[in-house]
Amino acid sequence: MDKIMINEMPKHVGETVRIGCWLANKRSSGKIAFLQLRDGSGFVQGVVVKADVPEELFATAKSINQETSMYVTGTVVEDERSAFGYELQVSGIEVIGEAEDYPITPKEHGTEFLMDNRHFWLRSKKQHAIMKIRNEIIRATYEFFNDRGFVKIDPPILTGSAPEGTSELFHTKYFEEDAFLSQSGQLHLEAAAMALGRVFSFGPTFRAEKSKTRRHLIEFWMMEPEMAFTEHDESLEVQEQYVAHLVQSVLKNCKLELGVLGRDTSKLEKVQAPFPRITYDEAIEFLHEKGFDDIQWGDDFGAPHETAIAEHYDKPVFIVNYPTAIKPFYMQPHPDRDDVVLCADLIAPEGYGEIVGGSERIHDYELLKQRIEEHQLDPEAYAWYLELRKQGSVPHSGFGLGLERTVAWISGAEHVREAIPFPRLLNRLYP
Structure with a gap:
Protein backbone atom coordinates (compact mmCIF):
# COMPACT_ATOMS: atom_id res chain seq x y z
CA MET A 1 0.00 0.00 0.00
CA GLU A 98 -6.14 14.31 19.14
CA ALA A 99 -7.22 17.96 19.04
CA GLU A 100 -9.54 19.50 21.60
CA ASP A 101 -11.36 22.84 21.53
CA TYR A 102 -9.74 23.97 18.28
CA PRO A 103 -10.24 27.76 18.35
CA ILE A 104 -11.15 28.38 14.69
CA THR A 105 -14.47 26.75 13.90
CA PRO A 106 -16.56 26.94 10.70
CA LYS A 107 -18.48 29.93 12.12
CA GLU A 108 -17.50 33.54 11.42
CA HIS A 109 -14.65 35.06 13.44
CA GLY A 110 -13.45 38.64 13.76
CA THR A 111 -10.23 39.76 12.07
CA GLU A 112 -8.34 40.42 15.31
CA PHE A 113 -9.26 36.96 16.61
CA LEU A 114 -8.05 35.38 13.39
CA MET A 115 -4.83 37.38 13.50
CA ASP A 116 -4.21 36.37 17.12
CA ASN A 117 -4.62 32.79 15.92
CA ARG A 118 -2.70 33.19 12.66
CA HIS A 119 -0.71 30.04 13.48
CA PHE A 120 -4.01 28.15 13.15
CA TRP A 121 -5.74 30.37 10.58
CA LEU A 122 -3.14 29.32 8.01
CA ARG A 123 -4.77 25.87 8.02
CA SER A 124 -8.04 27.16 6.58
CA LYS A 125 -8.93 26.46 2.97
CA LYS A 126 -8.74 30.07 1.76
CA GLN A 127 -5.49 30.87 3.56
CA HIS A 128 -4.03 27.63 2.22
CA ALA A 129 -5.01 28.70 -1.30
CA ILE A 130 -3.37 32.13 -0.90
CA MET A 131 -0.14 30.55 0.35
CA LYS A 132 -0.12 28.15 -2.62
CA ILE A 133 -0.51 31.12 -4.99
CA ARG A 134 2.32 32.92 -3.16
CA ASN A 135 4.50 29.86 -3.65
CA GLU A 136 3.66 29.70 -7.36
CA ILE A 137 4.60 33.37 -7.79
CA ILE A 138 7.96 32.68 -6.14
CA ARG A 139 8.52 29.59 -8.30
CA ALA A 140 7.59 31.50 -11.47
CA THR A 141 9.95 34.32 -10.46
CA TYR A 142 12.94 32.00 -10.33
CA GLU A 143 11.84 30.45 -13.62
CA PHE A 144 11.54 33.82 -15.35
CA PHE A 145 14.90 35.22 -14.27
CA ASN A 146 16.86 31.98 -14.55
CA ASP A 147 15.58 31.48 -18.10
CA ARG A 148 16.88 34.95 -19.00
CA GLY A 149 20.37 34.57 -17.62
CA PHE A 150 19.96 36.47 -14.34
CA VAL A 151 22.07 35.42 -11.35
CA LYS A 152 20.49 35.23 -7.88
CA ILE A 153 22.31 37.52 -5.42
CA ASP A 154 21.59 37.89 -1.70
CA PRO A 155 22.16 41.47 -0.51
CA PRO A 156 22.71 42.12 3.21
CA ILE A 157 19.79 42.66 5.55
CA LEU A 158 21.88 44.78 7.93
CA THR A 159 23.08 47.95 6.21
CA GLY A 160 24.78 51.19 7.10
CA SER A 161 22.76 53.40 4.72
CA ALA A 162 19.27 53.90 3.32
CA PRO A 163 18.68 53.32 -0.41
CA GLU A 164 15.57 55.49 -0.39
CA GLY A 165 17.21 58.16 1.72
CA THR A 166 14.32 58.26 4.19
CA SER A 167 14.11 58.19 7.96
CA GLU A 168 11.58 55.34 8.01
CA LEU A 169 14.17 52.78 9.04
CA PHE A 170 14.57 50.31 11.87
CA HIS A 171 17.71 51.27 13.74
CA THR A 172 19.93 48.81 15.58
CA LYS A 173 23.44 48.73 17.01
CA TYR A 174 26.04 46.81 15.04
CA PHE A 175 28.61 46.46 17.82
CA GLU A 176 29.96 50.02 18.02
CA GLU A 177 28.33 51.23 14.81
CA ASP A 178 24.82 52.25 13.81
CA ALA A 179 23.02 49.90 11.43
CA PHE A 180 19.58 49.60 9.86
CA LEU A 181 17.34 46.80 8.69
CA SER A 182 17.36 46.91 4.90
CA GLN A 183 14.55 48.69 3.09
CA SER A 184 15.92 47.52 -0.28
CA GLY A 185 18.80 45.49 -1.66
CA GLN A 186 19.13 47.80 -4.65
CA LEU A 187 22.45 49.51 -3.94
CA HIS A 188 24.29 46.24 -3.37
CA LEU A 189 22.58 44.72 -6.39
CA GLU A 190 23.95 47.53 -8.54
CA ALA A 191 27.44 46.50 -7.46
CA ALA A 192 26.62 42.87 -8.27
CA ALA A 193 25.26 43.85 -11.70
CA MET A 194 28.63 45.44 -12.51
CA ALA A 195 30.18 42.02 -11.82
CA LEU A 196 27.54 39.64 -13.22
CA GLY A 197 25.54 41.70 -15.71
CA ARG A 198 21.97 40.73 -14.81
CA VAL A 199 21.13 39.86 -11.21
CA PHE A 200 18.09 39.57 -8.97
CA SER A 201 17.36 39.16 -5.29
CA PHE A 202 14.42 37.89 -3.31
CA GLY A 203 14.35 38.67 0.38
CA PRO A 204 12.76 40.49 3.30
CA THR A 205 12.70 44.26 3.57
CA PHE A 206 11.59 46.51 6.40
CA ARG A 207 9.84 49.89 6.48
CA ALA A 208 9.17 51.68 9.76
CA GLU A 209 6.18 53.38 8.20
CA LYS A 210 3.30 54.02 10.58
CA SER A 211 0.58 53.07 8.14
CA LYS A 212 -2.50 50.95 8.74
CA THR A 213 -3.80 50.68 5.17
CA ARG A 214 -4.62 47.36 3.51
CA ARG A 215 -1.58 47.82 1.25
CA HIS A 216 1.10 48.16 3.95
CA LEU A 217 3.22 45.77 5.97
CA ILE A 218 6.18 46.53 8.23
CA GLU A 219 8.08 43.46 7.00
CA PHE A 220 7.56 42.34 3.42
CA TRP A 221 9.38 40.51 0.63
CA MET A 222 10.79 42.06 -2.52
CA MET A 223 11.89 40.75 -5.90
CA GLU A 224 14.61 43.12 -7.09
CA PRO A 225 16.33 42.70 -10.48
CA GLU A 226 19.21 44.93 -11.60
CA MET A 227 20.52 45.04 -15.17
CA ALA A 228 23.76 46.46 -16.62
CA PHE A 229 23.73 48.04 -20.09
CA THR A 230 19.97 48.51 -19.76
CA GLU A 231 18.11 51.77 -20.29
CA HIS A 232 14.72 52.72 -18.89
CA ASP A 233 12.50 51.58 -21.78
CA GLU A 234 14.27 48.22 -21.90
CA SER A 235 13.64 47.77 -18.19
CA LEU A 236 9.92 48.50 -18.66
CA GLU A 237 9.74 45.66 -21.19
CA VAL A 238 11.30 43.25 -18.68
CA GLN A 239 8.86 44.43 -15.98
CA GLU A 240 5.73 43.88 -18.05
CA GLN A 241 6.94 40.51 -19.33
CA TYR A 242 7.73 39.43 -15.76
CA VAL A 243 4.36 40.47 -14.29
CA ALA A 244 2.49 38.88 -17.19
CA HIS A 245 4.50 35.69 -16.63
CA LEU A 246 3.51 35.61 -12.96
CA VAL A 247 -0.18 36.02 -13.71
CA GLN A 248 -0.23 33.44 -16.49
CA SER A 249 1.70 30.95 -14.33
CA VAL A 250 -0.86 31.28 -11.53
CA LEU A 251 -3.73 30.89 -14.01
CA LYS A 252 -2.11 27.73 -15.35
CA ASN A 253 -0.95 26.09 -12.13
CA CYS A 254 -3.36 27.34 -9.44
CA LYS A 255 -6.80 26.85 -10.99
CA LEU A 256 -8.10 24.98 -7.95
CA GLU A 257 -6.83 27.64 -5.53
CA LEU A 258 -8.28 30.50 -7.58
CA GLY A 259 -11.60 28.63 -7.55
CA VAL A 260 -11.49 28.21 -3.78
CA LEU A 261 -10.99 31.98 -3.47
CA GLY A 262 -13.77 32.76 -5.95
CA ARG A 263 -11.34 34.83 -8.03
CA ASP A 264 -12.69 36.33 -11.25
CA THR A 265 -10.05 34.92 -13.59
CA SER A 266 -11.40 36.79 -16.63
CA LYS A 267 -9.71 39.90 -15.26
CA LEU A 268 -6.40 38.08 -14.87
CA GLU A 269 -6.60 36.61 -18.37
CA LYS A 270 -6.34 40.16 -19.76
CA VAL A 271 -2.93 40.66 -18.14
CA GLN A 272 -0.73 40.28 -21.21
CA ALA A 273 2.23 42.45 -22.23
CA PRO A 274 2.55 45.18 -23.35
CA PHE A 275 0.98 47.34 -20.63
CA PRO A 276 -0.34 50.88 -21.20
CA ARG A 277 1.96 53.74 -20.23
CA ILE A 278 1.07 57.27 -19.20
CA THR A 279 3.32 60.06 -17.97
CA TYR A 280 3.03 61.63 -14.56
CA ASP A 281 1.89 64.82 -16.33
CA GLU A 282 -0.90 62.92 -18.08
CA ALA A 283 -1.88 61.25 -14.80
CA ILE A 284 -2.26 64.62 -13.08
CA GLU A 285 -4.38 65.91 -15.96
CA PHE A 286 -6.54 62.79 -15.89
CA LEU A 287 -7.11 63.10 -12.13
CA HIS A 288 -8.15 66.73 -12.48
CA GLU A 289 -10.67 65.68 -15.14
CA LYS A 290 -12.02 63.11 -12.67
CA GLY A 291 -12.51 65.75 -10.00
CA PHE A 292 -9.41 65.14 -7.85
CA ASP A 293 -8.65 68.80 -7.20
CA ASP A 294 -6.56 67.89 -4.13
CA ILE A 295 -3.64 66.62 -6.22
CA GLN A 296 -1.19 69.10 -7.75
CA TRP A 297 1.86 68.68 -9.95
CA GLY A 298 4.71 67.70 -7.68
CA ASP A 299 2.57 65.68 -5.26
CA ASP A 300 2.92 61.95 -4.88
CA PHE A 301 -0.15 59.83 -5.56
CA GLY A 302 -2.22 58.33 -2.77
CA ALA A 303 -4.36 55.22 -2.86
CA PRO A 304 -7.50 56.98 -4.22
CA HIS A 305 -5.50 58.52 -7.06
CA GLU A 306 -3.84 55.24 -8.05
CA THR A 307 -7.19 53.44 -7.91
CA ALA A 308 -8.87 56.02 -10.16
CA ILE A 309 -6.10 55.68 -12.73
CA ALA A 310 -6.12 51.88 -12.55
CA GLU A 311 -9.89 51.70 -13.05
CA HIS A 312 -9.45 53.33 -16.45
CA TYR A 313 -7.56 50.24 -17.70
CA ASP A 314 -8.18 46.49 -17.67
CA LYS A 315 -4.56 45.57 -17.01
CA PRO A 316 -1.64 47.06 -15.03
CA VAL A 317 -0.59 50.54 -16.13
CA PHE A 318 2.81 52.25 -15.97
CA ILE A 319 3.02 55.83 -14.72
CA VAL A 320 6.38 57.15 -15.94
CA ASN A 321 8.59 60.20 -15.37
CA TYR A 322 7.76 61.39 -11.86
CA PRO A 323 9.05 64.74 -10.55
CA THR A 324 12.68 64.64 -9.45
CA ALA A 325 11.81 66.21 -6.08
CA ILE A 326 9.66 63.28 -4.89
CA LYS A 327 11.94 60.45 -6.01
CA PRO A 328 15.17 59.02 -4.52
CA PHE A 329 18.59 60.51 -5.24
CA TYR A 330 19.86 57.74 -7.55
CA MET A 331 17.37 58.09 -10.43
CA GLN A 332 18.60 59.17 -13.87
CA PRO A 333 17.25 62.55 -15.05
CA HIS A 334 15.07 62.69 -18.14
CA PRO A 335 17.25 63.60 -21.15
CA ASP A 336 14.97 66.47 -22.21
CA ARG A 337 13.76 67.77 -18.83
CA ASP A 338 15.48 68.53 -15.56
CA ASP A 339 12.30 68.37 -13.45
CA VAL A 340 11.47 64.65 -13.96
CA VAL A 341 13.41 61.40 -13.82
CA LEU A 342 13.43 58.16 -15.83
CA CYS A 343 11.30 56.05 -13.53
CA ALA A 344 8.00 54.21 -13.44
CA ASP A 345 5.48 52.80 -10.99
CA LEU A 346 3.33 49.90 -12.15
CA ILE A 347 -0.22 50.19 -10.80
CA ALA A 348 -2.25 46.99 -10.48
CA PRO A 349 -5.94 46.93 -11.42
CA GLU A 350 -8.84 46.59 -8.97
CA GLY A 351 -7.49 49.02 -6.38
CA TYR A 352 -4.36 47.12 -5.34
CA GLY A 353 -2.05 50.04 -6.04
CA GLU A 354 1.64 50.09 -6.90
CA ILE A 355 3.20 46.66 -7.22
CA VAL A 356 6.43 47.61 -9.02
CA GLY A 357 8.69 50.62 -8.77
CA GLY A 358 11.78 51.05 -10.93
CA SER A 359 14.09 53.45 -12.69
CA GLU A 360 17.22 53.92 -14.69
CA ARG A 361 20.06 54.64 -12.25
CA ILE A 362 22.47 57.57 -12.45
CA HIS A 363 25.75 56.27 -13.90
CA ASP A 364 27.63 59.58 -14.00
CA TYR A 365 29.99 60.10 -11.04
CA GLU A 366 29.68 63.88 -10.74
CA LEU A 367 25.90 63.89 -11.03
CA LEU A 368 25.46 61.16 -8.43
CA LYS A 369 27.85 62.98 -6.09
CA GLN A 370 25.77 66.13 -6.54
CA ARG A 371 22.53 64.26 -5.81
CA ILE A 372 23.97 62.75 -2.61
CA GLU A 373 24.93 66.24 -1.44
CA GLU A 374 21.54 67.72 -2.37
CA HIS A 375 19.76 65.02 -0.34
CA GLN A 376 22.09 65.73 2.60
CA LEU A 377 23.18 62.10 2.83
CA ASP A 378 26.31 60.95 4.61
CA PRO A 379 28.99 60.83 1.87
CA GLU A 380 31.04 58.27 3.80
CA ALA A 381 28.11 55.83 3.98
CA TYR A 382 27.68 56.04 0.21
CA ALA A 383 31.37 56.17 -0.74
CA TRP A 384 31.47 52.61 -2.07
CA TYR A 385 28.27 53.19 -4.08
CA LEU A 386 29.73 56.34 -5.60
CA GLU A 387 32.99 54.56 -6.43
CA LEU A 388 31.09 52.23 -8.77
CA ARG A 389 30.73 55.21 -11.13
CA LYS A 390 34.52 55.62 -11.38
CA GLN A 391 35.37 52.07 -12.44
CA GLY A 392 33.75 51.31 -15.79
CA SER A 393 30.31 52.75 -15.14
CA VAL A 394 27.52 51.89 -17.59
CA PRO A 395 23.84 52.75 -18.04
CA HIS A 396 21.87 50.39 -15.83
CA SER A 397 18.32 49.97 -14.59
CA GLY A 398 16.35 47.97 -12.07
CA PHE A 399 13.09 47.62 -10.24
CA GLY A 400 11.45 46.08 -7.21
CA LEU A 401 8.23 44.06 -7.05
CA GLY A 402 6.42 43.82 -3.73
CA LEU A 403 5.53 40.17 -3.29
CA GLU A 404 2.63 40.59 -0.87
CA ARG A 405 0.84 43.26 -2.90
CA THR A 406 1.23 41.07 -5.97
CA VAL A 407 -0.10 38.01 -4.13
CA ALA A 408 -3.05 40.04 -2.80
CA TRP A 409 -3.90 41.33 -6.28
CA ILE A 410 -3.64 38.00 -8.11
CA SER A 411 -5.45 36.04 -5.40
CA GLY A 412 -8.06 38.75 -4.79
CA ALA A 413 -7.25 38.95 -1.08
CA GLU A 414 -8.76 41.97 0.65
CA HIS A 415 -5.67 42.86 2.71
CA VAL A 416 -1.93 42.19 2.33
CA ARG A 417 -1.90 40.68 5.83
CA GLU A 418 -3.38 37.56 4.22
CA ALA A 419 -0.61 37.42 1.61
CA ILE A 420 2.23 36.61 4.03
CA PRO A 421 2.35 33.70 6.52
CA PHE A 422 2.94 35.79 9.65
CA PRO A 423 2.27 39.50 9.00
CA ARG A 424 4.07 42.24 10.88
CA LEU A 425 1.77 45.23 11.17
CA LEU A 426 1.98 48.54 13.01
CA ASN A 427 0.52 47.07 16.20
CA ARG A 428 1.21 43.39 15.65
CA LEU A 429 4.33 41.38 16.43
CA TYR A 430 2.42 38.24 17.46
CA PRO A 431 2.40 35.37 16.72
Missing part, protein backbone atom coordinates in the same frame (compact mmCIF):
# COMPACT_ATOMS: atom_id res chain seq x y z
CA ASP A 2 1.39 3.39 -1.02
CA LYS A 3 1.49 6.36 1.36
CA ILE A 4 0.79 9.37 -0.83
CA MET A 5 -0.08 13.05 -0.66
CA ILE A 6 -3.58 14.27 -1.48
CA ASN A 7 -2.38 16.09 -4.61
CA GLU A 8 -1.04 12.75 -5.92
CA MET A 9 -4.47 11.08 -5.85
CA PRO A 10 -5.21 11.64 -9.56
CA LYS A 11 -2.42 9.15 -10.30
CA HIS A 12 -3.94 6.48 -8.03
CA VAL A 13 -7.59 6.18 -9.09
CA GLY A 14 -8.96 2.79 -8.12
CA GLU A 15 -6.06 2.06 -5.79
CA THR A 16 -6.05 1.68 -2.01
CA VAL A 17 -3.74 4.31 -0.51
CA ARG A 18 -2.74 5.73 2.87
CA ILE A 19 -2.47 9.43 3.68
CA GLY A 20 -1.30 11.36 6.72
CA CYS A 21 -3.81 14.15 7.29
CA TRP A 22 -5.79 16.39 9.62
CA LEU A 23 -9.56 16.65 9.95
CA ALA A 24 -10.53 20.08 8.60
CA ASN A 25 -14.26 19.58 9.09
CA LYS A 26 -16.91 16.85 9.10
CA ARG A 27 -20.60 16.16 8.79
CA SER A 28 -22.53 12.96 9.07
CA SER A 29 -25.90 11.33 8.70
CA GLY A 30 -26.93 8.16 10.40
CA LYS A 31 -25.25 5.96 7.82
CA ILE A 32 -22.48 8.05 6.21
CA ALA A 33 -19.73 10.28 7.62
CA PHE A 34 -18.13 12.90 5.38
CA LEU A 35 -14.63 13.88 6.50
CA GLN A 36 -12.91 16.93 5.03
CA LEU A 37 -9.25 15.93 5.10
CA ARG A 38 -6.16 18.06 4.48
CA ASP A 39 -2.46 17.26 4.39
CA GLY A 40 -0.85 20.51 3.25
CA SER A 41 -0.81 19.54 -0.41
CA GLY A 42 -4.58 19.81 -0.73
CA PHE A 43 -8.04 18.96 0.55
CA VAL A 44 -10.11 15.86 -0.16
CA GLN A 45 -13.37 14.44 1.12
CA GLY A 46 -13.19 11.09 2.84
CA VAL A 47 -16.44 9.09 2.83
CA VAL A 48 -17.09 6.53 5.58
CA VAL A 49 -20.09 4.28 4.89
CA LYS A 50 -21.40 2.56 8.02
CA ALA A 51 -22.44 -0.61 6.18
CA ASP A 52 -18.98 -1.06 4.65
CA VAL A 53 -16.72 -0.64 7.70
CA PRO A 54 -16.43 -2.10 11.20
CA GLU A 55 -18.69 -0.48 13.80
CA GLU A 56 -15.68 0.80 15.76
CA LEU A 57 -14.29 2.58 12.69
CA PHE A 58 -17.58 4.34 11.98
CA ALA A 59 -17.81 5.41 15.63
CA THR A 60 -14.29 6.87 15.35
CA ALA A 61 -15.23 8.76 12.18
CA LYS A 62 -18.21 10.35 13.92
CA SER A 63 -16.37 11.26 17.12
CA ILE A 64 -13.01 12.66 15.99
CA ASN A 65 -12.53 16.36 16.59
CA GLN A 66 -11.59 19.07 14.13
CA GLU A 67 -7.81 19.19 13.47
CA THR A 68 -7.12 15.75 14.91
CA SER A 69 -4.20 14.20 13.02
CA MET A 70 -4.43 10.67 11.63
CA TYR A 71 -3.48 8.16 9.01
CA VAL A 72 -6.42 7.38 6.75
CA THR A 73 -6.62 4.41 4.41
CA GLY A 74 -9.02 4.23 1.50
CA THR A 75 -9.69 3.82 -2.19
CA VAL A 76 -9.31 6.79 -4.54
CA VAL A 77 -12.35 7.35 -6.77
CA GLU A 78 -13.28 10.09 -9.21
CA ASP A 79 -15.96 12.55 -8.08
CA GLU A 80 -17.22 15.11 -10.60
CA ARG A 81 -19.13 17.00 -7.87
CA SER A 82 -15.88 17.91 -6.13
CA ALA A 83 -13.74 20.86 -7.22
CA PHE A 84 -10.74 18.59 -6.64
CA GLY A 85 -12.32 15.88 -8.78
CA TYR A 86 -11.63 12.96 -6.45
CA GLU A 87 -12.66 11.56 -3.09
CA LEU A 88 -11.46 8.82 -0.75
CA GLN A 89 -13.67 5.88 0.20
CA VAL A 90 -12.33 5.32 3.71
CA SER A 91 -11.58 1.83 5.03
CA GLY A 92 -9.26 2.66 7.92
CA ILE A 93 -8.49 5.45 10.42
CA GLU A 94 -5.52 5.55 12.79
CA VAL A 95 -5.59 8.56 15.14
CA ILE A 96 -2.15 10.10 15.76
CA GLY A 97 -2.78 13.24 17.80
